[in-house]
Every structure is written in structure tokens, then in C-alpha cells.
Amino acid sequence: MANIITRRGFLAGTAGIGAGLSLGVNGALAQAQGPLGVGFIYVGPVGDHGWSFTHDVGRKHLEQTLGAKVKTTFVENVAEGPDAERVIRQLATSGNGLIFTTSFGFMNPTERVARQFPNLKFEHATGYKSAPNLATYNARFYEGRAVIGTIAGHVSKSGIAGYVGSVPIPEVVMGINAFTLAARKVNPNFTTRVVWVNSWYDPGKEADAAKALLDQRADVLSQHTDSPAPLQQAEARGAFGFGQANDMKAFAPKAQLTAIVDDWADYYVSRAQAALDGSWKTHSVWYGMKEGMVKIAPYGPGVTDAARAAAEQVKADIISGKSHPFMGPIKDNKGVERVPAGKTLTDEELNKMDWYVEGVQA
């Protein structure tokens, strides 16, 4: 009996060997000569028209710019957790020399896989764990929030902004605070009302939250969720809003004042080029408007001349380093002074932010 090989068992066995061989060969080839394999994993669908979409725009730009020198692969809709580790490992074993993992929750899986593949290069977006072959990169979205906050302060008649929040992590809290601080420099009585939907991506619930805010006298919306649904509600009600992650003008030609646009393209090109040259080194960068990772989309028709001038001024001052969105004095929403005059919050303090500035109702 022991010598009989069933057809099914045989096929499965050879298929396994075949797959193993081809993977090994591909991996070896990619490192020896051929194009550099660049892998991406996204937390959402590339069609989300938001966060994952912008990373994919960067990936496409990378392919166009470096042409035959790179070969990109992406895996979309990867849940943060055990699945992510499996997908990252699969990318690592299928001939990719450089792997970008583009969501905060991919941090620990990326770190574990990076340890197992010391010859491959990994880059994790928005996290804080690095290694000799694991770099981190993030964008200072809060700089963009300061610009749109300035516009909101000018445009809002009721002095109340609605903010559709996803989940209360420092990244999101930081954005709410930067927005509110900037708006209150224009209108000292400005308040921001936050509604949490506890999801990054649920168009229906985002729209409901937007309606709840608009019904309660907010006339400008900002959002830290990924779909254009809140903006669409603003358009329907004749209110204003801001696009998230990319230009969402198509959904709200009148309502969109501007959008904070994530631009990863240049970063991906420069890092892939560095990997090709052999000059790639690990680092931990946090780029903003100065480096062009955060951009402001063209202004919509609702932006007044005064708002436009003020927004441009804030933008120029942040780029030149003359001002910082979190320059003291700053009070929290319980009236306690958190940042004294003349001081600015450090990056480390920003990344731990768990309090709201004055004027935020959350």
C-alpha cells in the first residue's frame, strides 16, 4: 500500500514543488538582475477614492517614472491583523525587494516579517517601529488641517464646524485640534463638533453623521473618514466641506472648499530609486507641505478672497517654518493650559495627543 501514489496526492505534491521552485527562482532573479520588485499592501480597496486610492496613485506613478526598472505588485483590502502578516510574507517570498505597508495596523506584522527577511527592504506608513531594513514614513496631515481650518473660520457663518471622526487615535485627534486652533485664530468663538462613526469606511454612516451635524447648525464639515459621502451631504444642503485624502470635487462641485491631498508619488519614486542605486537606508520621516507629501487642492467657488489670502499665508508660513500649527499658548477644552506661549509641541508629544483644544466638543 505504501508505494501507491494516488493521482490527487501526486498532483498536489508536484504542484507544491512547482510553486516552491518558481517562487525561489523568481526571488533569486529579482535580486540578481531584472527589475526591482516593489510590493504594496493596502488596508482598503483601491476603489475607496480615499486613503488606499492615493497610495495606489503613488504606485502607478512609480511604474510610469521608473518604467522597466521596477515591477510593482499590490494587494488590496488586507485586514489589519494575522492576515496582514501572511500577505506581507507572501510578498516577501515572491520576488519583491522593497515592500510598502500602508496602514498603521500593519506595523507589528511588518516588523516581524522584516526580521525574517533581513535582505529585503520594508517601509511602513504612519507607524513608529523601525529597523535596519524597516523604514517608516508619514505625512504631516495636520499642516493641511491648519490650512482648511483657516478657511472654515472665514467661511462659516454659524461659527460651528462639524467633524466626522473615524476612531479617536492621536492622528485623528491631532487633525481635529489643528483644524480648530486655526479656525479660532480667525473667529475666536469658533467651535468644532465631533461625531465619531467608529469606522474608517462606511459611506452610509458617514452620511448620517454629516446629516446629524448639519441639522445641528454646523455649516462647514470636515472629515477624517475615507468616503466622499459627508461632502455629498454638504452639497445637498448647500453647506461646505473639505475633501479627504484626495480631490473630491466631482461629488461636491459647489460644496468642496478644497481638499487635503496625500501625495506619495515622489516619495515612492525616490525610495525605489535609492533601492536600485544601493543607497537605500532606513529612516523615519514625517514629511509635510514643504516636501510636497501634503498638498492643498485647488480652491472651490465657496472660498472668499479673504479666506484664500489667509489660507495661502498660513500655508506659506508653515512651509517656511515661520509658524507651526501647534504653537503656544494652547488651552485644552477644560481650560487647562497645555502649551505655554513661545513653546511648540514636539513630534513626540503630537504622536501621543489625547486631549482636545479649546473649542472642540467631542
Place this chain on the structure above:
Amino acid sequence: MNPDVLVAVFLTVITASTPLLLAALGELVTERAGVLNLGVEGMMLMGAVVGFAVTLTTGQWGLGVLAAALAGAGLALVFGVLTLTLVANQVATGLALTIFGIGVSSLIGAGFVGKPLPPLPRLAVPGLSDLPVVGRLLFGQDLLVYLSLVMTGVVAFVLNRTRIGLVLRAVGQSDVSAHAIGYPVIRIRYGAVLFGGVMSGLAGAYLSLAYTPLWVQEMTAGRGWIALAIVVFAAWRPGRALVGAYLFGGITILQLYAQGAGWLPVPSQIFSMLPYLATILVLVIISAGPWRRRLDAPACLGKPFRPAA
């Protein structure tokens, strides 16, 4: 709270509850015939993407709604062939149907991401729609909202007061007996499954045409599963499905308004859990022996039927 805000809250609750009600009614009929179709989420997505695509390309929302219903029915037919004709496991097939629906809808919808569409027109009754408070609530909704309410009555009437309903329930309670008396069990179940598909397709169309007039991948965001929960919550009764859908929709919306007003006493995450907690509670109660019969769970639910030759 002033009446304007109250009206606004109710309007939002209606939009949040309508897709849940449509999908739950369809699944309720399917389950009453003894078939458990866990593919509601997938069928809703198919309805959403096809409804959106057809409305955008033809400019006719009527055609879009019709196409959405057909798309839902199409996917339901696949489920029917697999589970009724080929007698595959219903739970596994239903789960596969959801995953399949997510994939196919993303594929079909790839070219439609980021395209805007005007929302479904609201039916305005001259004079009545302008009445204070009740005008906008009762006479200013779109077609699918009214359809969901009418269908609640129709389903209740047909199930409880007509011969077809009686036969359908008999098939769900005891397929063998129904077969022995001479009723075409498989054909009746096909009908119920297709009805479920049509209603899920309409629920999807409501999402992509009225709720948030846009297409993005996986835009149902779990509503198909909540619809399934509502069917259990409602103990397979259409009237209670209406209550369940509005309760689930209502809790979600009220907590959003409470947050906006700044008087939510507990963390918002608790409210996000509530619909699921309620479902688990109902499931536990129903699974506990003595309640099961009292709540009228169809006795043949999920069991395959092979007619004796």
C-alpha cells in the same frame, strides 16, 4: 429639542432603516420557506453596483432600480441552483455568495468609482408635502421608502392570509409533509429565494441611488448581516421586522445626533455595539429550547431537501 431637528432626525432614521427593512423582508420570506441564505450582503452589493451603473449610463433611475432587482435575483438564482438543485450546504454556499458578490461587484464597479449621480427623486405631493412637520416626513420620501413600507404589509398579508403563504410556511415547517401532499417544495423554495434576491437587490439600489448616491467598493459595510440579524430579531414576522429595522436604524442615528449635541453620556463605541449585542441576546433566547417553538423558527430552516424518488 425643536420640531425641525426632530423631523430631521426622523428623516435620517428613515434613510438608515429602509435598506435594512428591504433586505430583511426578502430574507424573511426566504427563511420562512426553510432556506437560509447568508448571501444577503453579496446580493445587496450586486444590486448597488448594477443599479448605479444602469442609472448612470441610461439616465433612467427606473431602469436602474429594475436592473438592481434583477441583479439581486440573478445572484440568488446561483444560490438556488447550488443549494436547491445540487443540494449544497446552505451556510457555506451563502457565505461564498457574499464573498463572490463582493468580488464581482468590485469588478463591475471599477469604472464607476468617483462618478457622481443625482439622488433618487423624492415624490412630492403638491400641497401635502409642504405641510409643517408631517409634510416632509410622510409625503416627501422617494419611491423605495414607500415600497419598503408597502411590502411589509404585502408580505405580512400573503404569509398569513393567503393560500400561497400557507403553502410557503408549510414547506418551511415540514418539507417532507408538504412534498407528500403534493406541493412542489423545490419550486416554491426557488420562488422564495428569488424574492429574497430581488429585495436585497432593491436594498442595494437604495444605498447607491438614494442613501449615498455614489458607488464605492463594499459600500454596504455590513448592512446585509444586520438585515439577517433583524430577521431573527423579528422572529420571522414582517411587522416585527419593520420595528426591528427602525430600531436598529434609530439607535445608530440617535447616537450620532447625541454626539453632535454633545450629550452622549457613554463612549460612542458602546452604541456601535448595540445592534450586535441585541442580536446575540435574541439568538441566545431563541436557541434556548422552550423559546424556539414559541418564536416560530421555521423547523426546516437550513436543512437540505432531497425529494424521495
